[in-house]
Amino acid sequence: MPTEKATQVNALVFNQTLRLDAKYPDPSPREDEALIEVHLAGICATDIEITKGYMSYEGVLGHEFVGTVVRGSRRWRGRRVTAEINCVCGKCDMCQQGLANHCRKRSVIGISGRDGCFAQFIAVPERNLHEVPGAISDEQAVFIEPLAAAYQVVKQCPIEKRTRVAVIGSGRLALLVAQVLRTTGCRLEVVGRNEHTLDFCEKKGIQTISLSDLVPRADRDVVVDCSGNPDGFETAMRLVRPRGTLVLKSTCAAGTRINLAPVAVNEITVLGSRCGPFPDAIGALARRDIDVESMVSRQLPLARGVEAFELASDPRYIKILLKVKG
């Protein structure tokens, strides 16, 4: 807990380069914000993209975390929490239309205009907080934010047992999306290039196709692009059937040369998909519907954050966590 003396904290900061800053200023929460002592945090593909220039962001990285509220209103003080990442104004046209996640003036934790969670303390608007129930461990809780993003796919796109679905990608998000889709009982395949993570799917009984063995045939009702690279969209277009749905979860810094004519000719619906419903993710983890623990490859202390980013970019590892407290 910050005291008069502890006005500087350890933080993993991106500012042209990624570095550990042992003297980063202690966050000063506004009146509507809580100060949270971070326990554990997760490194996500978006964090890695940011270090390549995505969002032109500078500051403390990280948006997946669990921690304890050390300062804030009585409702929240002492609670173990995680937080939604979009910090909103409540007044703009988007907020007024119930689309607060798209607030025109939003800051986004560790992504845009607001320091993230790879630090000892983080300040977050109390309206963004979700309490983490006792049934969910810290290791699980850091997955609430990305798992919510995975649940968004089934919120946006109705999936039935007979729906033929392909997930493109074999990274962290793809594994979460695949697990969420598996709960629907649909006809599911994961298409990726990473044999390590495809193995993870196979062990869960999810059918996989190595990208190099893929026979492109446009007969999947729904294709979810979680590839995180621009080629994934082209692969997805080759697999989705005419009048099918392509869910785009990937955000990449790089553009690519894409011919969108097949989208028009085959009358494909492309659904952009970003953040998702925290309550669904919290419920699923509490019920143990989704296995996230076996996705954790390594836990490193915050002080080894730069090394942790290198591991998180290594295809042999799935999820790298940063142990911030203890």
Place this chain on the structure above:
Amino acid sequence: MPTEKATQVNALVFNQTLRLDAKYPDPSPREDEALIEVHLAGICATDIEITKGYMSYEGVLGHEFVGTVVRGSRRWRGRRVTAEINCVCGKCDMCQQGLANHCRKRSVIGISGRDGCFAQFIAVPERNLHEVPGAISDEQAVFIEPLAAAYQVVKQCPIEKRTRVAVIGSGRLALLVAQVLRTTGCRLEVVGRNEHTLDFCEKKGIQTISLSDLVPRADRDVVVDCSGNPDGFETAMRLVRPRGTLVLKSTCAAGTRINLAPVAVNEITVLGSRCGPFPDAIGALARRDIDVESMVSRQLPLARGVEAFELASDPRYIKILLKVKG
């Protein structure tokens, strides 16, 4: 009407280059096909794209036409008709699922695997025919196919009076889409670079914005990209609000460098849109809901087809028709 002697016809053929062939073989309709003597045909952006390599098509160009059935079943003989462009197998998974326009084995009139209508005669499956009512002139009737494609936008995407809609493009299709959208009473703007065609909109009471004056603000509920060029999609992404809908009508031969991240971040729905409902277009023309006659800039005889293509590519003209008969 083809006789024993007339076994060769005039046809505008693309085969690496565009040329008039005075000795093109007379079409030989199959049992389920009608032979139609073409009266009048329209040159469309897709025809021009094909001459740039789109679809790698070779053969008689053209898919917008009106003509008289000169050979076929009693139901159709002597009727003035136009035709849907997708010629389908009726047996594949798409046909069986009621998505015959996406038939796996389809040929498409003048676009893929089947000669088009820029010729004295064309053979078309009778199931593709629509009778043109007497209330619709030949000049109007050639617009049935593209107008149907324009009606597809309002079939796919619900538009209400309060819906804020932008149409990107100032070509032929954009003018049809804009006119269809205007019938909904929505808040409509057309964004384009062609002052001649924007004038056409203004005369119809449709608000226009010159592309050079455009202030990009992502606040339109629906944006329809009819630009026919790859930059149109980027412009559309800049105008559509978060969680809004981008209808993609453009098909271009060229790919472009696109960063699709905004689609994911802003959770945009992209609807690919191609062919549309002929009955809606026929009804609208018969009721005079849509003015197509004043879109006709010039009518040239088929023999001047190559020149007609040049005019159709000239931004000073809107629609160029080919007079095939008489």
